[in-house]
Each structure stands twice: as C-alpha cells, then as structure tokens.
Amino acid sequence: MTNRTSKRAGTRPHTRTTGAAAEPGRRGIPAAFSRAVPVLGAAARRGAVRITRHPWYGRVQGGARRVGRATGGLTRRYVRPVVGVVGPLGRLVVAAVVVLAVLGLSLGWQEAGVGAIFGTLLLVSAVGFVLGRSAYDVDLDLTRTRVAVGDRAVGAVTVASAASRPLRPASLELPVGAATAAFYLPRLEPGQSYEDLFTIPTSRRTVLTIGPVRSVRADPLHLLRREVTWTEPVELFVHPRTVGLGASTPGFIRDLEGLPTHDLANTDVSFHALRDYQPGDDRRHIHWRSTARTGTLMVRQFEQTRRSHIGIGLSTEASEYDGEADLELAISVATSIGLQAAREQRNLDVITSSGPLRTRTGRTLLDDATRLTGTTGMAAVDLARTTAETLPNASVIFFVVGMHVSAADLRRAAAWVPVGIRTLAVRCGAGRPAARATIGDLVVLTVGSLDELGSVLRRAAS
Structure with missing residues (x-):
C-alpha cells in the first residue's frame, strides 16, 4: 500500500489512495471517509452537525423539476393518446412483432422475420381506419332522470353533422351503468341528423350513470380503437317502490296543533x-x-x-334480513311512511344504520334511499339508541327492521325511547303474513308485502 501526499501552490492537499486501503467497504472510497460517513449521518440526525448544500444544488434541483414537468406534459399530450389507441389485441400484436423481430435478427430465423413484417403491415393498415376528424353535435336526452322500480325509462341520442363535408359511417357507444349500448351511425350529409331511442331496464333500485356518448373508430380486427367523447354523463335514479298510505295515518299522527302532553304551563x-x-x-x-x-x-x-314530528329508524344491517328482497321491502316501507309525512308537511327525520337521510323534500328522501346498501356493524338496538338520542322531541317513532330481530332486541330498543313518544316497530319479511303484536307499550307490526302496509297501519291505529 502506498500513500502519496502532494501539495501544490494555491491548492489544498489531497490524498491519493491505492492498493488494499482503497477497499474498506466500497471500491475507490478512502477508509477514513467510509468510517466518517455513518458517524456524520448519525450526528446530523441528532442535530449536532449541520450539513449545508452547495448554492448550485437548488438550481440543479429546480431545473430537474422543470424538465420533469415538461416531460410529463409531452407524455400527456402526445404519448398517452397514441398508446391509448392501441387495443388489447393490438398490444399483443406489437409485443409479438418485437419478439419475432429480435429472434429473426439475432438467430437469422427467416420465418420470424416474415411474421414480424406481417404484424407490422397489420398495424400500419389499421392506422388508416382510426385517422380523420369528425364533427358532431350530440345530444343525450332522458325523458325522466328519476323513476321508480318497474317504471319505464326512455332516452334518445340525437347526432347532427357539424362538418362541411359528408361524414362516413361510425359507431356510437353509450355506457349504461356497467353495460354498454352500441348504435350504428350511418353516413351523414352536412346538416343532416340521426336519432335513436333506447330503453333502460329498471328492475332494481339503483343509481345508473348514463353516458357519456362516445364515437368509436376501429379497424376490422380491433387492433386500434379511437374514442371521442361528445356528452357529459347523466345520473338516472331508480327509486324504491312506494305506496300511498292515504287515510291510514290519522290514528297516530295528529294534526298540526300537535300531540298534547301532561306537562302544564x-x-x-x-x-x-x-x-x-x-x-x-x-x-x-x-x-x-x-x-x-x-x-x-x-x-x-x-x-x-308540540308539533307532530315523525322519526323513522331504518335498519340496513344485512344480518337482520333473510335476503335482498327483505331489505328492499324495508326500504320501501320506510320511504312510504316518510313520503306520507312529507305530503302532510310534518317534521320528518330518517335515521339509517349508515347515517341520516335528507328529508327536506320527498325527492331528496328518495334520492338518498336509492343509494342505500346493506351494512354491517350497527344492530337494531344501537340504531334505536341513536334515533332516540337524535330525536328526543319526536311524537311518533317507527323502527323498520328485519325478521331476525328478536322480541328481546325490540324490547331493549324500545327502552331507549323517552316516555311520551309513541313507538312502533315494523318487521319486514317478504311473503310473511301480516300481523300485529305488542311488547309492553311497543306495537310490533309484521309486513310481508308493500301493498299490505296501509291496512297494517290502520290496524295499529285501532
């Protein structure tokens, strides 16, 4: 090992290390420096040593950020659109072309070279199908954006040519929830329009996102696929089915002068x-x-x-119901009672296992009820406690629960309700016979069909 130290005029002494001393831990790093780096790092973390950066460090770092932003902008503007046009089959063909080209060039395999050339020709020929610019005026019109389960939802897509030359045939796609509807768009002359009607199935309660309408250009093999979006998406609310209660409520919901209490003033x-x-x-x-x-x-x-104040505690705990049909029945029962209270302009609050619903209007109540799903973690007793604490001045409280809620649970739920508030529990089970029972001061109603709700409530009022 040889250490040479030289000193020149106007320069700082430096050490040149050769031989075995150059490899204490890393090749080419002096042993003393290698031992000093961990010590300095620990001291810097303790705050004993302050490490300063060179003034040029900030300039280099800022330049790197600017280069990164510029590169990202170019990628978003040019690279992503080109890559996005290539479909799944097209990516497979590109990968096959690359592999075959490498095999043909490296191994001299002529068949692989021919396959690479053939795949390249396929990709080049597919480019002609996606090139070009279209000018459309597209309108997506839904006759109603809110329907009930089982009602008919109809919409229309109108496409007008906004180009100065004829537009060749194309395909239109309309996403409807998780599905996609396809339309054939014929050749359009300048100013010509085309309209197509469609229906949306409403067999279950849900919120469907309709659109956006997009035009699609693709080659026959679907190697390349180019999409252009023309409209904004629209939400279609499929509300739960409800029934009008009519004269079923006056037995326990009084007029606007309120329910009398025994408190004298x-x-x-x-x-x-x-x-x-x-x-x-x-x-x-x-x-x-x-x-x-x-x-x-x-x-x-x-x-x-006090003014009549209706409170509804709707349990969406999935374990309390036999299936989805029972949960849908419970949501329909709760919204039917809520809509009746809203029609009579009474104070209304609806508390669910996932939180309160908006009850300012019947429309907002139905919109929020449409988004409800089965939950876990809040049993009927916990829901009753939350409802009673939230609505201490209610005049009538309904607990809408499933058939798996036992009588003991209903008794504990009713115990949370303050004295003076009339409480009713509605157990929902599709196909179950209608029934009425009492557990202390709690009236328990069993509803097996939504059409029976009015008669069951009239029985409770008697």
Missing part, C-alpha cells in the same frame, strides 16, 4: 283548566267571568303542545 294554545291566581301570573290570563262568579281571581292554565 302558564302559556300555550291548548286550554286545560282554571286555577287560583298566584303572584307573578300574567294578568292577561285572568278569566274575568269566573273571577266575577267566584269572587276570587282565577287564571287560565294551559297544557303544553
């Missing part, structure tokens, strides 16, 4: 009785006729009233 709108005047009573409430008749000051005493 000095001022209100519901007259209760007369009592002797006490210091501090409002003189406006003195009943002068009774005072003149008895010779003693008598004042009116009132009974507190």
Whole structure:
C-alpha cells in the first residue's frame, strides 16, 4: 500500500489512495471517509452537525423539476393518446412483432422475420381506419332522470353533422351503468341528423350513470380503437317502490296543533283548566267571568303542545334480513311512511344504520334511499339508541327492521325511547303474513308485502 501526499501552490492537499486501503467497504472510497460517513449521518440526525448544500444544488434541483414537468406534459399530450389507441389485441400484436423481430435478427430465423413484417403491415393498415376528424353535435336526452322500480325509462341520442363535408359511417357507444349500448351511425350529409331511442331496464333500485356518448373508430380486427367523447354523463335514479298510505295515518299522527302532553304551563294554545291566581301570573290570563262568579281571581292554565314530528329508524344491517328482497321491502316501507309525512308537511327525520337521510323534500328522501346498501356493524338496538338520542322531541317513532330481530332486541330498543313518544316497530319479511303484536307499550307490526302496509297501519291505529 502506498500513500502519496502532494501539495501544490494555491491548492489544498489531497490524498491519493491505492492498493488494499482503497477497499474498506466500497471500491475507490478512502477508509477514513467510509468510517466518517455513518458517524456524520448519525450526528446530523441528532442535530449536532449541520450539513449545508452547495448554492448550485437548488438550481440543479429546480431545473430537474422543470424538465420533469415538461416531460410529463409531452407524455400527456402526445404519448398517452397514441398508446391509448392501441387495443388489447393490438398490444399483443406489437409485443409479438418485437419478439419475432429480435429472434429473426439475432438467430437469422427467416420465418420470424416474415411474421414480424406481417404484424407490422397489420398495424400500419389499421392506422388508416382510426385517422380523420369528425364533427358532431350530440345530444343525450332522458325523458325522466328519476323513476321508480318497474317504471319505464326512455332516452334518445340525437347526432347532427357539424362538418362541411359528408361524414362516413361510425359507431356510437353509450355506457349504461356497467353495460354498454352500441348504435350504428350511418353516413351523414352536412346538416343532416340521426336519432335513436333506447330503453333502460329498471328492475332494481339503483343509481345508473348514463353516458357519456362516445364515437368509436376501429379497424376490422380491433387492433386500434379511437374514442371521442361528445356528452357529459347523466345520473338516472331508480327509486324504491312506494305506496300511498292515504287515510291510514290519522290514528297516530295528529294534526298540526300537535300531540298534547301532561306537562302544564302558564302559556300555550291548548286550554286545560282554571286555577287560583298566584303572584307573578300574567294578568292577561285572568278569566274575568269566573273571577266575577267566584269572587276570587282565577287564571287560565294551559297544557303544553308540540308539533307532530315523525322519526323513522331504518335498519340496513344485512344480518337482520333473510335476503335482498327483505331489505328492499324495508326500504320501501320506510320511504312510504316518510313520503306520507312529507305530503302532510310534518317534521320528518330518517335515521339509517349508515347515517341520516335528507328529508327536506320527498325527492331528496328518495334520492338518498336509492343509494342505500346493506351494512354491517350497527344492530337494531344501537340504531334505536341513536334515533332516540337524535330525536328526543319526536311524537311518533317507527323502527323498520328485519325478521331476525328478536322480541328481546325490540324490547331493549324500545327502552331507549323517552316516555311520551309513541313507538312502533315494523318487521319486514317478504311473503310473511301480516300481523300485529305488542311488547309492553311497543306495537310490533309484521309486513310481508308493500301493498299490505296501509291496512297494517290502520290496524295499529285501532
């Protein structure tokens, strides 16, 4: 091992290391430096040593960021559109061409070279099918964006030519949820339009995203595929099926003057009785006729009233239902009761296992109910506690649950409801016979069909 130290005028001494000393851990790194780096790193982490960067470091770093942004912009503008045109089969052909070309050039395999040339010709010929520019005015029109389960949903796609020359035939695609509808667009002359109608199945409650309408150009083998989007997507709400309750509710939902309570007050709108005047009573409430008749000051005493406030606790716990049909029935029952309260302009709150629903209008209630799905983690008893704590001033509370909720669970759920609030539990089981039972002060109703809801509620009011 030889160490040479040289010193030149105006320069700092440097050490040149050769031989075995050059490999303490890495080749070409001095041993002292290799031992010092971990020590300096640990000291820097403790804050004992401050490591400063060269002034040019920031300039180099900023330049690197600018180059990265420029490269990313070029990639988004030119590379991605080209790569996006190549379909799955086209990518397979490109990979096969590359592999065959490498085999043909490296091994002199003529058959592989011929295959590479043939694949290249296929790709080049497919380019002519996707080139060109189309000018369309496309309109996606849904007659209704909100329908109930089983109703007919109809839409139309209108395409007009906005080009100054004839447009060759093309294909249109319309995504409908997870499916895709295809339309054939014929040759269009300048100013000519084409319209096609379509229907959307509404057999189940869901929110479908319709669109966007896109034109598609592709070669016969679908090696290349070019899509152009022309419209924005539209949401179609397939609301749960509901029934009108009509005159089924007046037995337990009172008029707007509210439900009377047993709490007495000095001022209100519901007259209760007369009592002797006490210091501090409002003189406006003195009943002068009774005072003149008895010779003693008598004042009116009132009974507190409250406005009807309907609360609905809807359980979406999947384990409480026998299947999807029972859950759909429970959602339909809850929304039917909620819509009846909304029609009568009563205060309404709907609490579900996944959170509250908007109840400002019947439309918002149905929209939120459409998005409900089966959940896990909140049993009926927990839902009852949340509903009672959220709605302490409700006049009537409905608990809509599945058939797997036991009588003991219903009893514990009703225990959370404050005294004075009428409570009803509606158990939903498709195909079950309608029934009415009581557990203490709790009225338990069994509904097997949505059409039976009105009669079951009338039975509860009797």
